[in-house]
Structure formats: C-alpha cells, structure tokens
Amino acid sequence: MRIDGAKEFQSEEIREYCADNNVVLQLVVAYNHTMQARVEGAIGCVEIIIDLPFGFPINNIISLGCVKQHSRTSLLHANKPTRFWDDATKDFSIKKVYLWASTDTQGKLQTSHDRMQPAFFGTYKTVAVPFGSRVIAQLPREHRLVKNGSFGDRFIEGTYLYSDSATPCIWMFSIALQ
Amino acid sequence: MLDEIDNVDDEGYVPAYLTQDRIEGRFQQRYELMLQRRETAEIYHTSHGHCNNRQTVLNLQAKGIECNHLQRYILAHRCDACDAAPGRRHHRVKATTKAKRKAKSISKTAAPVATVIAPGFESLPNPHVEQLDLEHSTITDAIDPTVTITESLARLFQHTSKNPSDNPDITQMRNMSVIAKDTANPGIDTGATGEGATGRICGSEGATANANATTPLFSPPGTDLRMDWGDACSLGCLPDLNQYFLLVMDKGTEYFVSFPTKTRASPLALLKQFVTLTGRKFVFCE
Numbered sequence: 001m002r003i004d005g006a007k008e009f010q011s012e013e014i015r016e017y018c019a020d021n022n023v024v025l026q027l028v029v030a031y032n033h034t035m036q037a038r039v040e041g042a043i044g045c046v047e048i049i050i051d052l053p054f055g056f057p058i059n060n061i062i063s064l065g066c067v068k069q070h071s072r073t074s075l076l077h078a079n080k081p082t083r084f085w086d087d088a089t090k091d092f093s094i095k096k097v098y099l100w101a102s103t104d105t106q107g108k109l110q111t112s113h114d115r116m117q118p119a120f121f122g123t124y125k126t127v128a129v130p131f132g133s134r135v136i137a138q139l140p141r142e143h144r145l146v147k148n149g150s151f152g153d154r155f156i157e158g159t160y161l162y163s164d165s166a167t168p169c170i171w172m173f174s175i176a177l178q
Numbered sequence: 179m180l181d182e183i184d185n186v187d188d189e190g191y192v193p194a195y196l197t198q199d200r201i202e203g204r205f206q207q208r209y210e211l212m213l214q215r216r217e218t219a220e221i222y223h224t225s226h227g228h229c230n231n232r233q234t235v236l237n238l239q240a241k242g243i244e245c246n247h248l249q250r251y252i253l254a255h256r257c258d259a260c261d262a263a264p265g266r267r268h269h270r271v272k273a274t275t276k277a278k279r280k281a282k283s284i285s286k287t288a289a290p291v292a293t294v295i296a297p298g299f300e301s302l303p304n305p306h307v308e309q310l311d312l313e314h315s316t317i318t319d320a321i322d323p324t325v326t327i328t329e330s331l332a333r334l335f336q337h338t339s340k341n342p343s344d345n346p347d348i349t350q351m352r353n354m355s356v357i358a359k360d361t362a363n364p365g366i367d368t369g370a371t372g373e374g375a376t377g378r379i380c381g382s383e384g385a386t387a388n389a390n391a392t393t394p395l396f397s398p399p400g401t402d403l404r405m406d407w408g409d410a411c412s413l414g415c416l417p418d419l420n421q422y423f424l425l426v427m428d429k430g431t432e433y434f435v436s437f438p439t440k441t442r443a444s445p446l447a448l449l450k451q452f453v454t455l456t457g458r459k460f461v462f463c464e
Binding site: 082096128 | 221239262416420428443
C-alpha cells in the first residue's frame with residue numbers, strides 16, 4: 001500500500017495493522033506528488049500533470065480533477081448547496097466505479113466494479129440516477145412517518161444522494177425532514 | 179351503403195393544402211423525436227456522473243444498452259454544468275497526449291543548432307567533451323563498501339517507482355546485481371519517478387520494459403492500494419460538516435472509494451471500512 005508521508009498514516013496503529021495483515025507500507029518521498037499520481041489525480045488536488053516534463057510551460061498546467069471536478073459539476077447541475085459536497089463525492093465515486101467502462105488488456109469493456117467483484121451491491125437502477133434529482137419513495141403502512149395508515153400520505157419526497165453500497169437501496173435527502 | 183371504389187387514384191387523392199399539412203406534420207414528428215433523443219442523451223450524461231460523451235457511449239455498450247440510435251446525440255451533447263466547471267474529466271492521461279507533451283518538451287529543451295562557421299569545423303575534436311562526462315563519487319556505501327554511494331542511491335531511487343510486491347525488502351534492492359550495470363549509465367530515466375512508470379523494469383530487462391510501458395499493467399485486485407487525503411476546501415465545505423475525504427484506490431482495478439470525514443485522525447477505521455466493503459483482505463504477493 002502506497003501512502004504519502006502524512007502524519008496520520010505513520011501512526012503506530014496503522015503500522016501494527018499492516019504488520020498483522022502482511023501489508024507492505026510504501027512511503028513515497030515527501031512533497032513528491034507524482035509518485036502518488038494515480039490517487040492524487042483521482043482526488044484532483046494536484047496542480048501538476050502526471051509525468052509533467054521539465055520545462056513544460058506553466059500556463060498549460062491544469063489540475064487533475066476527477067472526483068472533485070465531477071462533484072463540483074454534479075453540485076452545479078443539481079443546483080445543490082455546497083454542504084452536499086460529501087454526498088456528491090460519494091455519489092460520483094460509486095458512479096465512476098460502477099458505470100465507467102474501459103477496455104482491459106484483452107480488449108473487453110469492463111468497469112472497475114467488474115474487476116473488483118464482489119465490491120458493491122447496488123444495481124443499475126439505483127446507481128444511474130442523476131445526483132440531486134427528485135425522488136419519491138413509498139412508505140410502508142407501519143412506518144413511523146405515516147400518521148394515518150388508511151387515508152394519510154404514504155410517501156416521502158426528497159432528492160437523490162447516492163446509492164447504498166451494501167444494499168440495493170438509495171440514500172435520499174428528505175425535504176420534509178431536512 | 180357505400181359505393182364500390184372504381185378508381186383508386188380518385189379515392190387516394192389528397193388536396194394540395196392537405197399535402198402541405200402532412201409535410202409539416204412529418205417535420206414536427208421528426209423534431210419531437212430529436213428533442214426526445216436529446217433529452218435521453220442528457221439523462222444518460224448526468225446519470226453517469228457527467229462523464230465525457232465518448233465515455234457515456236462506452237458505458238452504455240458495456241452495460242448492453244442499445245444506443246446506436248442515440249450515439250450521435252450523445253456525442254454532440256453539451257452540458258452547461260460541465261462547461262461551467264472546466265478541467266480534466268478523467269484522471270488517466272492518454273499515451274498519445276503523453277507522447278505529444280514529451281515531444282514538445284524535447285523540442286523546447288533541445289540545444290540550438292550550431293551555426294557552421296567554417297567548413298570542416300565539425301570534424302575538429304572538442305577538448306571539453308571529456309571533461310563533461312559524469313563520474314561516480316568515490317565515497318563508498320557504509321552498508322556495502324564494495325559499491326559507491328552514488329550507485330547505491332541510484333538503485334534506491336529507481337526502485338521506489340517499482341511495484342512494492344517485487345521488492346519487499348530494501349536490502350534486496352541494494353543487492354540487486356542487475357541494476358548495477360544500469361547505474362553506470364548516467365542517463366537515469368527521470369520518468370521513473372512518475373506513476374506511469376510503476377512496474378518498469380530496469381537493467382538488462384530494459385527492452386521488455388519499453389514494450390510494457392505502453393500497455394497498462396494490472397495487478398490482482400487488493401494487492402496494490404493507494405491512499406490519500408483529499409481536502410474539500412475547493413468544494414466549499416462548512417466547518418461543522420465533513421471537511422476531508424479519504425480516497426482509497428486499488429491500482430490494479432482502478433476501483434476507489436471515498437470516505438468523507440470531519441477529522442483526519444483515524445484513517446485506520448476508514449481503511450477497515452474499505453476492507454469490509456470490498457470483502458477482501460489484503461494479499462501479500464512475493
């Protein structure tokens with residue numbers, strides 16, 4: 001497992017955990033983002049390009065935004081306040097892993113989820129929903145939010161946040177319950 | 179009772195004003211179909227996490243969804259939110275893009291061509307050439323006195339970019355005799371520090387390394403993890419809510435999970451969550 005020199009990653013408990021599980025910790029050189037480029041690129045907090053050659057013009061430097069970039073776009077598109085950034089981030093992570101396909105070495109289209117099976121228990125219907133879209137969920141008659149089982153409302157309205165990773169359900173933000 | 183039809187042409191006659199309506203109706207139908215397909219393309223784009231258009235087509239094909247009739251609409255789709263947040267849409271860099279950048283940098287950093295002052299000037303030996311050759315330091319390594327410190331450091335430097343499972347121990351890196359030949363070459367590959375050079379083989383296996391450099395190397399799932407903190411300050415976090423997220427990525431499969439958190443104090447708990455989520459224990463490869 002490759003990590004950078006952050007203080008939290010070098011704690012004693014992490015070292016013990018890794019020793020117990022036969023994990024080799026590989027610390028990269030400090031302040032050298034390119035050695036963590038894959039993950040830094042996924043996060044989008046690096047301001048340099050992978051394998052940026054020496055002497056590359058500064059004006060052409062663009063940030064490697066993947067998670068952050070798409071989270072920002074999702075928030076913009078859904079017109080959601082920025083306090084939902086963590087939900088947008090989680091949602092994009094799940095969508096990227098579950099939906100984005102790439103060609104493997106044998107020329108077959110596969111997603112990361114396919115390669116990492118079993119990794120996720122959601123379905124296409126629960127994942128492929130735009131972030132922040134309006135969702136209406138049915139409530140069972142016995143649910144605590146249902147006040148009148150016969151004539152009262154038995155639904156709840158909200159916005160889609162992200163798919164649950166352990167069950168084929170979704171997380172939603174209820175407008176009524178805030 | 180209706181009369182029998184004697185002449186089909188007379189019966190199929192459509193007045194001129196009605197023909198014009200039919201043409202307009204057909205145009206209207208086509209226009210509505212176009213709008214519908216555009217809308218479908220937009221839904222696919224947003225529901226797939228605002229990926230680029232070509233990626234959307236690939237995703238649909240991978241899921242087995244029929245999209246031939248939508249392909250031109252998906253490829254031509256423009257998203258306002260994507261335009262408003264410019265930047266890279268993917269964390270992987272294409273080999274062609276890398277090659278272009280490399281060629282560009284070489285052309286900029288290359289020395290200007292010397293002007294020929296007199297014929298036969300090039301054939302004259304340059305007295306300073308021998309002085310420009312690099313030499314290894316004579317200081318020896320404290321652990322292995324038979325090797326100079328320059329060579330020893332060069333080996334460590336090159337092997338930090340290799341797969342950790344190939345070199346579980348630093349002492350093995352120091353004692354690899356294959357690398358000793360390569361360290362004599364002063365042109366240490368600066369690209370070896372990059373992520374794309376992970377798994378690059380040095381020394382006598384350099385030929386195979388060049389061949390492998392173009393193709394991605396997939397490690398088995400759960401054997402090569404990358405972990406780092408992300409700060410949400412650029413996304414606009416609030417102080418009393420989550421401010422960071424830990425991103426754990428499996429390099430071989432490109433599978434990653436983000437864990438939003440308020441503090442950076444307990445990465446171990448989040449790491450355990452990753453293990454629970456993926457259902458995989460770490461595997462140590464020798």
